[in-house]
Amino acid sequence: MELAERKLKILNAVIKNYLETGEPVGSRTISKYTDLNLSSATIRNEMADLEEMGYIVQPHTSSGRIPTDMGYRLYVDNLMREKETELNKKERELNEVQEFLNDKVEKVEELLQNTAKLLANNTNYATMITTPINHRGRRLKFIQLSLFEENKLLCVIVAEGNIIKNRIITLKETIDNETVLKLNIIFNTSLNGLSLEEMNIGLISKMTGQAAEHMQLVRDIIDVVGLALADEDDFKVYTSGTTNIFKYPELSESSTASEIINTFEEKNLLTNLLVDKEDSSQNKEVIQVYIGNETSVQSMKDCSVVTATYEIEEGVTGTIGIVGPKRMDYEKVVEALKAVKSQLDDRFKKHD
């Protein structure tokens, strides 16, 4: 069934009003604060239709209407206008972000944490942001072995994208510095540019051949390198503004709040909010909105989650997420996410 123009306008008005107030909205309100010039009785008829179609409901007989998940969906997909009229405001926000992000933040960790905080403060919702990860297998760029103690070998492993990992190998045999130098050369000439999968048996036997006396050590090092490349211990989720959810009565009830906050504390639960959409990779560009049960994370069933993917280079992406009540200000959130996303993209590219 096609929705008539007028119905859409009314639905839009209902949702807009509900987003602001959080109270069920009645026919009289719509009739007054809308340019439709219709009496409340007419609005009532239309609202009854909209209810029958599933876009709005009454919390109890004879109260105003609130949007259903389906109603929100329609709003987000078709009704919502991004506030492109308020260009100056948008630009102001952009500048603020820009200024903030350019400010003496050297470490990625700090940058991301600050971004989350900025976003939380500006939106009044809970936010999260992941470190960027490489979806294609990581390649080894450089390796440096050094003997820094009698029997301890430090392996510094630099992967593509200048991701640096340190591993310490405790030696069973003693080796001299000359050997270390030799190993360095062997490893850097043989392994560089290879991904985990490409380090195969043939290669290993060839390398152990070059350093016959230290077969075992070479194997150990390759193992360590392999594990280090595969290891995603540098994948982290930063959160901020968790307690913002207390600003929304519908989420403040102790059991609800507890579940949500718990999800934010258990970072691995949080990633579920962010990964499932990696699969549906139709368009990473776009900002995704998950309403209520659409999130597949049970504890978020009363929330909406809006995510954006930022990409610091081909195939290396991270996710930014905002969690709030279903009646969140989608326009503002989408706008803010776009601003932060684009700044983040730029920022990384500059520094690369």
Next chain:
Amino acid sequence: MELAERKLKILNAVIKNYLETGEPVGSRTISKYTDLNLSSATIRNEMADLEEMGYIVQPHTSSGRIPTDMGYRLYVDNLMREKETELNKKERELNEVQEFLNDKVEKVEELLQNTAKLLANNTNYATMITTPINHRGRRLKFIQLSLFEENKLLCVIVAEGNIIKNRIITLKETIDNETVLKLNIIFNTSLNGLSLEEMNIGLISKMTGQAAEHMQLVRDIIDVVGLALADEDDFKVYTSGTTNIFKYPELSESSTASEIINTFEEKNLLTNLLVDKEDSSQNKEVIQVYIGNETSVQSMKDCSVVTATYEIEEGVTGTIGIVGPKRMDYEKVVEALKAVKSQLDDRFKKHD
């Protein structure tokens, strides 16, 4: 004024009972569930005295009594018995901890996070734990420079205690591998074993003398090393079980809970809970209890904080903390902290 034996017993009974139930406790309850064999009327008289002395109060006229902060203090300092009778139970817990901590946890980060979680699950309070930090200035143990890109120099800095940091210096001039080798030798012979303060002007000029063409670079590297040694970016606070506070009605009210959880989210606020006692270093061995306003962190005024310091080697310590309602089970908490502390101490010493 000295407290008579009987008053102490009654106070103890009041507090014990309140810890369990969270409800104001009346004279009748005490009279029945205590071996004093006194009527409720007598208890009432004694309780009136105890109230006058400031150990207990009535939330409103004609209700039972609850302990004041002063009452809790007396309890913690003098009345509380550690459950040494229940040796088997204690031992069981110890074993559980031990088993848990020995289980395939390689990285410190994971170990600490797991410890926090274990403690939170066992106590039903919110927990936190800091990484160990060195209170004496850190010394440089080893440095490794390598050119891993045309104009990018990787500095791997190993400090005492095998704390490893990576820094990347973007070069203004180009240098060859030979120079890097030379620099490595200069740095390792000149700087090793020195703390930040000992890297003085004289030393720097001597070093730039040895590598005359690269004065600026040498200075830059020394700067980077200095910053890296001073930088405590590896100081982290891990938390767990924040949402446990919802299990206690007196903390569940949205505004109270929000403040507490917010403090847990802002890790730097949390450190305030843990550092102020570093000063009063009389006895690090002992477990510290902060009741209500004693914590100096405003948001924790309705909570008690119990902390323990673990030491992985002379001068390198971290802190474990438990936050709960003032009516927390102090005995259990102290016991649990002791168990975890000792396990943690051992664990690190073993691996060193």
Next chain:
DNA sequence: TGTTAGCACTCACTCGATAAGAGTGCTAAT
């Protein structure tokens, strides 16, 4: 045929009154 005025009805919410229950302080008796 679409729109509107009018009206009866529903439901949540507030407020006050009432009753029950837990606990106290005080007095007088033991």
Next chain:
DNA sequence: ATTAGCACTCTTATCGAGTGAGTGCTAACA
């Protein structure tokens, strides 16, 4: 010194009445 007894206080739960927002439906209207 201890205790029984009693009047008193304060909280909490429950109930009913009153109010207000909002609806659905019907009948009149353009």
